[in-house]
Amino acid sequence: MKNYLAILLIAALFSSCEKDKNTNAVAVDQTTIKQHIERLASDEFSGRKPFTAGEVKTVNYLKEEFEKLGLLPGNGDSYFQDVPLVEITGTPSETMTITGQKERFDLSYLKDFVATTNKTVPEVSLKNSELVFAGYGIVAPEYGWNDYEGVDWEGKTAVVLINDPGFKSGDSTLFKGNAMTYYGRWTYKYEEAARQGAAGVIIIHDTEPASYGWNVIESSWSGAKLVIESDLPLLDVESWISGESAQKMFDISVMKGQDYKAMAHSKSFSPIPLDLSVSVGIQNNIKKDISKNVVAMIPGTDQKDEFIIYSAHWDHLGIGKAVDGDSIYNGAVDNASGTAGLLAIAEAFQKSDPTKRSIVFIALTGEEQGLLGSSYYASYPIFEPTKTVANINMDAFYSPGKMKDLTITGYGQSEMDEYAKAAAKDQGRYIIPDPEAEKGYFFRSDHFNFAKIGIPALYASGTYEGFDKSIEEIKILNEDYNLNKYHQPSDEYTPETTDLSGIQLDLQLLYQVGLKLGNEDYFPKWYEGSEFKAARN
Template sequence: MKNYLPLLGLTLFISCQNDATTEVEVNQTTIGNHIERLASDEFLGRKPFTEGEVKTVNYLKEEFEKLGVLPGNGDSFFQEVPMVEIDGMPSKNMVISGKNGSFNLGHLKDFVATTSKAVTNVSLENSELVFAGYGIVAPEYGWNDYEGIDWKGKTAVVLINDPGFKSDDSTLFKGNEMTYYGRWTYKYEEAARQGAAGLIIIHDTEPASYGWNVVESGWSGAKLIIESDLPLLDVESWISAESTTKLFDASAMKGQDYKTLAHNKDFSPIPLDLNVSVSIENKIKKDVSKNVVALIPGTERKDEYIIYSAHWDHFGVGKAIDGDSIYNGAIDNASGVAGLLAIAEAFKKTNATKRSIVLLAVTGEEQGLLGSAYYAENPIFNPKKTIANINVDALASPGKMKDLTITGYGQSEMDEYAEEAALKQNRYIIPDPDAEKGYFFRSDHFNFAKIGIPALYASGSYEGFDVSIEDIKKFKDDYIKNKYHQPSDEYNAETTELSGVQQDLQLFFNVGLKLGNKDYFPKWYDGSEFKAARE
């Protein structure tokens, strides 16, 4: 992979001789202490609308106050985020019926079902099932999987990811790199826009990038939403791979390769000659969650801001696995929140930057990037004066890393700032090798990008100085399989290696320090879908 170095001719018109320099290090002990505390059972998995939220946001407020960091929202450290909690109980079975009889899919084992409608009951009653390929309407690609059918009252069945996945065709969407059209959030949004009553996403581990266990835990229990005037489905659901086989074997498409059909640009929706019935009873609770916002004012250009973000929330107390029901979220994302506090501590030890530094810990990321979405719609700091976002999410590595992997590489000049900082750590940068998993759309930087703010989302994740590429891959695979969104994502001070986490946070601090003392605004590259929002 070293042929990636350098990937970019540094074109920032800056010189090392004129850079602000600092001997300040982001403190590794600070990082570990905060991860250990935030990922302890005391914080009950840090779920919004619970005692865990109260403990978490108050802890962050108190720690920022100890550092001498100012409130970021006027005289408050909090930005209130009104949400609705929908605690849905689906029917025991999802019933699939057709001319040859019916069969049941069992809740959690075979299907999950939720709704974003804040009403006490929703249901699909013998709703006609129609296979809609990837469920995408993308005029720029000449693609419309919904065309030719009146979708009122019907339920679409769609594949996860987008047609470029594993296609070996770089001209098909973005090839193996997932576009937003591949995300489950988009698929629910588009089906609702089309007027469908429901949507069933077919789970497939490789294109989804996570197993059925993640769907089972992530789409069961209470769900948080931000109320909106946008169209909504009655039922949003997933079915397992085994259930998908059963469904298509009972349908009018029996024996057909539905995945190959969906790759065709001329694909048209195919009625399955099956109906679906399922219901959800909801308990509705309206409440206010909180983003936590802290500010270190600049010395000269106080109205220009660099925002560091990390989500403080996780899944709280849920389904017990191996006797443990607290989803502690040590890596995801006590690591990121600890990183904000450690970066704030480092900035307080430097001479103040010319621009202001914002530390933003957001709520509701695990429920669909809700806290950052609310901030993007209700920004405290002028987006046109916000220089950049540096997002910190799920940092973990078994040692110091040679690489800095940039998710969303090629979008903006933030790549160049990251590369310069990486070179000073004797590291090289690479694009995300798992771009097909759509990580660019799965963390809070995405909402900053949507309003035109250049964003950096990166970490060392490919090759270690003392750990091989193969062992790094095993480390990552073990996390995804055994810890991601599971109660086992816990912190052990004796066995958890933090040198790579500290290394990444040091790089993020160094990038912010450079930007904080410049008058340059990083730009989106030509071809980025976010450039227009900035301009």
Template sequence: MRHYLKFLAVLLFASCGNDQKNTATVAEVDTGTIAKHIERLASDEFLGRKPFTEGETKTVNYLKDEFKKLGLLPGNGDSYFQDVPMVEITGSPSEKMVISGSSKTIELDYLKDFVATTNKAVPEVSLKNSELVFAGYGIVAPEYGWNDYEGIDWKGKTAVVLINDPGFKSGDSTLFKGNEMTYYGRWTYKYEEAARQGAAGLIIVHDTEPASYGWNVIESGWTGARLTIASDQPLLDVESWMSGESAKKMFDASNMMGQDFKALARNKDFKPVPLDLNVSVSIKNEIKKDVSKNVIALIPGTERKDEVIIYSAHWDHFGIGKAINGDSIYNGAVDNASGTAGLLAIAEAFKKSNPTKRSIAFIAVTGEEQGLLGSAYYAENPIFDPQKTVANINIDALESPGKMKDLTITGYGQSEMDEYAKEAALEQGRYIVPDPDAEKGYFYRSDHFNFAKIGIPALYASGSYEGFDKSIEEIKAIKDDYLTNRYHQPSDEYDPKKTELSGVQFDLQLFFNVGLKLANEDYFPKWYDGSEFKAARE
């Protein structure tokens, strides 16, 4: 607090001393600007903003033009765009996954018992009598002295692993992070690590509580066309999930019959266990390649231009899809026209303020709804040096139930960005709520995560618990209504007569204030000890 007030005092003093006509007040993020851009981006004109469609073309050109009108420079050399090569893979798995042993064969049914996909852009992939090996939680975490893959040559083999990480429901707060999920618990990590180990395939055993969603989510989310980005990272032939019931059949048919495989996997001395079983499954693919775009704009700093604060938000949504109540355009007003409009409103506020010492970049990323693809591509192909990128402030799906007393920080306890957020919240008369669902791993489910992976401390927060004018119960009812009736539905629309944006403005003002402080000091926020992202920064 004292540091922040001192900063403002210095700024005011410098302004008065150097230019009596210039007053260094903190600019207001304009509610009218927010409303204008949400209404436009969430209109039917933009066709649901899906990559590879006319909706994308309209969206990225609109953002480019609006950044240009504000006087922001192109963020990628002389271009406002970063091309993101993507591959659309429509896979058709075999109807059966066959698990065979010396004395028993199990046939699993597609969708009912298993799902299977691939990110390899080839006409067909398969596992043919691939040896199955139980690899616990599928984690290699040197900071915890943990290696579930040790001692096995994984070439041609298929790993079977559990979802989440060993700390979940262990009763031991010192085991990983206790109930709070680490990145090692996310399914994305598990596929990445298995590929790094040289495995041919990976099967994740589904369990509703540690996954935080039921098998129905696996059924719907792992079928149809999938987008992925071109990458130099190793890939598995087959990425699969197996239902808990099917996994029990598999373990009962293996040499682990009768053993508590969950307890075994939680032991720090765990070593991978060959199951004396093989698996066979195949996938035929239809492949389409195209290029989507991240939109990047820049306000250069006055003294340390190469040190950058990045504001991010995803511009994409689901386009035109299945009609619900006669409406087939998935407008995505909250998710994420709100965040995209927020980028433009914050950029406008910075342009109204005095120039900052550090540079400010605004990145509207593509493909978030398909798996954080635009931010993942940026992380592999960064335009600004990650070691000189001070921090990321990510904006995603801001609801508008009014001004909120709380600021709920997803991923609280990861980095010193918590302290910046606390200070800015206190200035607004707010209090901090640590992530109430830390065991669900929401920190790994939006674009800030890909910045964190390359060592950039990230803030992902919003008011979502208690309003100044609405009770905790009222706020919960509003959130539940959105999740039940509008989230990822055509009904996520903007109605200027019914939507009041004071809560959105309040959050965006806080994000602006945090960025303003970072942009005028020389300190680099640090990851806390125990964060899995600290090593990437150091």
């Protein structure tokens, strides 16, 4: 009997190492994940910032790894898609001056404010620009909302809140309730103010609605920044100020003593001139150069002209402000983890039988600078969007062990939810919508630009409840990462404390979603009510 059981056990173990005959799936290799995270997050890559030696090393590493796996170049005979960018190294004045009728005060750079520009000129400034409180800085006809109405904005600077009116309102019908819309993102705030003809914008920082602390503002909005040159209207100055500085500003304005946040929640809000002005300048060094998306593919057998695209951004913040003596922003979680996942899933597909559809892998540049690599790809797609079945995006896997949940960011947008749900069920897991939808993660990673051109996108990972850790334990770990490691030099790979089993489980699921899509004829659809459905149609 013992011998019989031993034979059964050996047969079961052997079977688990073989391809599943029904799904053609193989195991995504955890050792592969570890090797690539450890390498990409090492000091050798200098924080992987575009336009640096770290970029050259990173994109060549990815090209060589795709070649080793036997993947074909994804852009004709090249593994690269050139992304022309402009690097603006702005040096703001040390102070931002707020002037009223009787009082004035200075804000200190980085401590109290940050200031940048997308204008590719040697110098920009606001000189005694009139300050006008514009609520949330939103123009949304579908909600009957216009925070800019009734003001000639030429030469003026709008002061606006982060997020949108639905946040913490308790009203699920106000915008999308607690779930952030694109109107809540800082990128929208700048775009809309420029469309209105304003000279500048000051966004008031608030940790909870922004979903990150002032330390992230310091690290992300200082030093060199990258932009795509555009004919769209641009502000002279884009800036943030701390909440404490904002209160100081309101205290010397005509709104002294009023609850400016509560006022901005009303649909009847109208912009309020503050009887204040602002002055600040930025000196720019301009450098035009080419960054690179890295593109590889596995051609399909029967439907070669239909594509599933896996994406992850390879870039991080490079070398910046030192924190506790460390100035290299290694970005182990964000996003060496996703880039390692891209390579690990590519390896799994190479071990599988060929799929009917083609499988594409794109490591994107400039995500940290505003989703630039995916934005450029969306404007100049290599693969026909109407023939692109889906995008599966991987960004910032932070999983302390295997997770029971699969959190889908943007749940309810497309039928990709159903593919994820089926794969999660096979793993004994459940799916949930993003429990922190107010943080706007759907607009903060590269899948957003694929969605904007109509390609159904899946962005999902385990974030809520572990098999071995409670919901509360996971919450504490997530909060620690967001407060102490996100966009900080401390986002490093530590093999002795990092449990990759959860990342492997997520990647296995995403691989199997792509495998199913790769072997069928169906094109997932956007649900009715999705703002992306029209682009697909």
